[in-house]
Amino acid sequence: MQPRSDGVAAVEPRAREGVPLLRIEALGLCFIPKRYALLDKVDLEIFPGEILGLVGESGCGKSLTGLACLGLFPSGVKPFSGRVLFKGKDLLCLPEKEVRAYRGRRVALIFQEPLNALNPVFTVGYQIEEVLKLHRGLRGEAARAEAIRLLSEVRLPDPETRIRNYPHELSGGMRQRAMIAMALAGEPELLVADEPTTALDVTVQAQILDLLLELRERRGLAILFISHDLALIREVADRVAVMYAGEVVEVAGKDELFENPRHPYTEALLSARPEFGTRKLRLLPGQVPSPGKWPAGCRFAPRCRERELRCEEEHPEMRPVGPGHAVRCFRR
Amino acid sequence: MKVLELKGVEKSYRLRRFFGRGESLRVLRGVSLSLFENEVLGLVGESGCGKSTLARIALALEAPDAGEVLFLGHNFWTLARGERKRLRPKFQAVFQDPAASLNPRKKIEDLVSEPLRLQGVNRKTAREEAEKLIEMVGLSADVLPRFPHQLSGGQRQRVALARALISRPRVIVLDEPTSALDVSVQAQILTLLKDLKDQFGLSYLFISHDLPVVLFMSDRVGVMYLGEVVEIGPRDVFLNGKLHPYTELLLSSVPGRRKRKGPQTIGEPPSLLRLPPGCVFHPRCPEAVEICRKTAPELREIGPRHMVACHRR
Ligand SMILES: Nc1ncnc2c1ncn2[C@@H]1O[C@H](COP(=O)(O)OP(=O)(O)OP(=O)(O)O)[C@@H](O)[C@H]1O
Ligand SMILES: Nc1ncnc2c1ncn2[C@@H]1O[C@H](COP(=O)(O)OP(=O)(O)O)[C@@H](O)[C@H]1O
Ligand code: SF4
Ligand code: SF4
Ligand SMILES: [Mg+2]
Ligand SMILES: [Mg+2]
Numbered sequence: 001m002q003p004r005s006d007g008v009a010a011v012e013p014r015a016r017e018g019v020p021l022l023r024i025e026a027l028g029l030c031f032i033p034k035r036y037a038l039l040d041k042v043d044l045e046i047f048p049g050e051i052l053g054l055v056g057e058s059g060c061g062k063s064l065t066g067l068a069c070l071g072l073f074p075s076g077v078k079p080f081s082g083r084v085l086f087k088g089k090d091l092l093c094l095p096e097k098e099v100r101a102y103r104g105r106r107v108a109l110i111f112q113e114p115l116n117a118l119n120p121v122f123t124v125g126y127q128i129e130e131v132l133k134l135h136r137g138l139r140g141e142a143a144r145a146e147a148i149r150l151l152s153e154v155r156l157p158d159p160e161t162r163i164r165n166y167p168h169e170l171s172g173g174m175r176q177r178a179m180i181a182m183a184l185a186g187e188p189e190l191l192v193a194d195e196p197t198t199a200l201d202v203t204v205q206a207q208i209l210d211l212l213l214e215l216r217e218r219r220g221l222a223i224l225f226i227s228h229d230l231a232l233i234r235e236v237a238d239r240v241a242v243m244y245a246g247e248v249v250e251v252a253g254k255d256e257l258f259e260n261p262r263h264p265y266t267e268a269l270l271s272a273r274p275e276f277g278t279r280k281l282r283l284l285p286g287q288v289p290s291p292g293k294w295p296a297g298c299r300f301a302p303r304c305r306e307r308e309l310r311c312e313e314e315h316p317e318m319r320p321v322g323p324g325h326a327v328r329c330f331r332r
Numbered sequence: 333m334k335v336l337e338l339k340g341v342e343k344s345y346r347l348r349r350f351f352g353r354g355e356s357l358r359v360l361r362g363v364s365l366s367l368f369e370n371e372v373l374g375l376v377g378e379s380g381c382g383k384s385t386l387a388r389i390a391l392a393l394e395a396p397d398a399g400e401v402l403f404l405g406h407n408f409w410t411l412a413r414g415e416r417k418r419l420r421p422k423f424q425a426v427f428q429d430p431a432a433s434l435n436p437r438k439k440i441e442d443l444v445s446e447p448l449r450l451q452g453v454n455r456k457t458a459r460e461e462a463e464k465l466i467e468m469v470g471l472s473a474d475v476l477p478r479f480p481h482q483l484s485g486g487q488r489q490r491v492a493l494a495r496a497l498i499s500r501p502r503v504i505v506l507d508e509p510t511s512a513l514d515v516s517v518q519a520q521i522l523t524l525l526k527d528l529k530d531q532f533g534l535s536y537l538f539i540s541h542d543l544p545v546v547l548f549m550s551d552r553v554g555v556m557y558l559g560e561v562v563e564i565g566p567r568d569v570f571l572n573g574k575l576h577p578y579t580e581l582l583l584s585s586v587p588g589r590r591k592r593k594g595p596q597t598i599g600e601p602p603s604l605l606r607l608p609p610g611c612v613f614h615p616r617c618p619e620a621v622e623i624c625r626k627t628a629p630e631l632r633e634i635g636p637r638h639m640v641a642c643h644r645r
């Protein structure tokens with residue numbers, strides 16, 4: 001990181017060259033009992049050491065996409081098209097045993113409520129040591145020492161004592177740190193962080209964001225950072241993908257996306273949140289259509305101020321509009 | 333005119349022996365604030381600082397251990413039963429999770445008209461009134477025969493608003509009313525709240541942990557820390573003024589405004605059970621000096637209507 005003159009640490013945009021670490025190609029997911037699609041032709045790439053922000057309103061398919069990076073699908077949900085390639089290997093074709101070895105080791109997941117991820121009946125230390133045993137063959141003293149090191153790496157105060165605590169004995173922020181430590185135990189190359197700070201106070205949220213940025217710098221960790229809040233994405237991401245109704249509607253470098261948003265949905269998201277100190281809000285009427293009720297043409301058409309006849313009849317495809325910038329809209 | 337006033341409100345909860353015997357949690361410590369007619373008073377602070385407890389006291393759902401709660405100038409807890417009953421409907425609430433505050437077995441029409449029915453209004457009039465309000469909160473009458481789970485989060489929050497409005501209140505206490513909603517739905521609800529306030533001549537106590545949202549809504553803002561109001565003042569001072577160090581910490585944590593100037597000594601709030609002596613913020617305060625560790629600062633006026641509890645402001 002190069003310190004800028006104003007004292008703000010500048011995050012250099014990651015080079016998008018070389019081979020992506022993870023590449024999702026035309027992934028489609030179907031909800032089997034009702035036979036409708038939940039995700040449709042989702043394409044995403046995450047490069048080594050990159051933070052990719054994934055943003056969209058609730059129900060757009062962010063979490064399902066995040067889980068797919070681990071080769072995980074909730075019950076009743078099945079892929080019907082596409083590939084999920086980690087360093088060229090398709091997780092969807094690997095035997096379950098190999099996918100399991102990959103999970104936690106190559107890719108780890110943290111999410112909103114650490115209480116659900118941490119087992120309430122075991123101490124924090126025990127749970128981290130289990131991961132160390134499973135993925136790195138560490139046991140006894142070595143595992144304990146490494147668990148303490150991980151907890152101090154995520155800046156949990158008094159790691160030697162905290163290691164004996166049960167999850168409920170920690171504050172929300174401390175639990176999130178413990179969950180990150182557990183995710184790091186397998187030394188993954190990619191971290192899927194699904195709304196990791198939504199349940200936290202702003203002050204604690206700020207600390208967790210700093211921690212994630214630091215881990216990326218130190219370990220070269222790539223992060224898929226999922227959030228419904230563009231302001232947060234702006235803080236951490238190098239590139240951003242915007243999802244709407246089960247598909248990606250815009251992808252761009254962070255600065256490009258914030259300075260030159262193309263998709264009307266991205267624009268609407270940007271102006272829906274009260275900016276610091278302004279009293280202006282632009283309204284985005286209506287809500288995300290549920291799966292099974294997606295409009296046939298552009299899925300955003302019913303809420304779009306710029307729709308024309310064609311938007312209601314044809315489904316727009318992703319179209320490049322600049323370097324690393326693509327958008328799914330006829331008019332932009 | 334003050335529509336709601338809290339004077340030196342104290343509130344403690346006794347804890348079970350699990351946490352040690354006879355310990356009590358001092359959740360509110362000498363809180364005083366006033367809400368004026370047609371005003372939106374915002375309240376921010378971290379989780380557990382006592383915002384919701386304050387809301388329950390401001391709604392007279394709970395009595396304070398000490399201090400006074402004045403509704404339209406009347407000292408509520410000294411009033412006769414009948415008087416209290418007459419005043420209560422003038423103070424309504426909307427909470428974060430409408431799913432929890434709306435009875436899932438009741439239809440929307442009954443949920444909205446219920447407060448009037450309880451005041452003895454006949455079924456037909458109450459129903460007509462419910463229909464009118466449902467439209468005023470931007471829903472169509474076809475939600476009336478539905479149940480809460482058949483509505484989206486934003487629609488449920490509109491129902492909660494209609495139910496609050498039907499008693500023609502003077503004050504609505506809004507406790508994190510948009511925290512569970514998407515940004516786009518939040519924008520819709522915030523805009524609606526502003527419109528309704530003007531239409532009905534309401535005053536709001538607007539509680540949220542989201543500072544940009546509070547600044548968007550409020551005329552004045554109060555900042556709470558560990559059960560105390562540490563700063564209160566007109567909205568504009570929060571945009572460019574000398575502020576309490578805790579408020580400055582909150583502001584610098586807002587996404588998009590963060591100054592990353594190396595490690596900030598911020599940590600997490602201490603437990604209410606082990607409150608530090610002196611200024612309760614001193615363990616996290618980058619400006620703490622000797623006196624801060626010994627003497628608790630009092631709220632003082634440092635600008636027009638701007639009060640701060642800090643030795644160094
Ligand atoms: N009925 C109760 N019994 C015991 N403790 C309580 C009770 N109600 C609240 N508390 C405690 O009082 C403190 C303040 O709680 P309160 O709910 O008012 O916080 P808050 O500021 O609304 O937090 P949040 O932002 O998380 O909603 C907390 O430590 C809480 O655990
Ligand atoms: N296990 C599941 N079974 C059926 N539908 C699901 C399941 N998980 C998610 N969905 C549906 O898929 C859509 C996308 O969900 P999700 O990925 O959780 O969205 P987001 O994370 O963007 O809020 C939603 O409409 C949701 O209801
Ligand atoms: S394709 Fe048409 S309806 Fe869809 S976002 Fe673009 S202008 Fe709007
Ligand atoms: S009184 Fe002292 S410790 Fe408290 S906020 Fe002011 S400077 Fe900080
Ligand atoms: Mg999700
Ligand atoms: Mg609360």
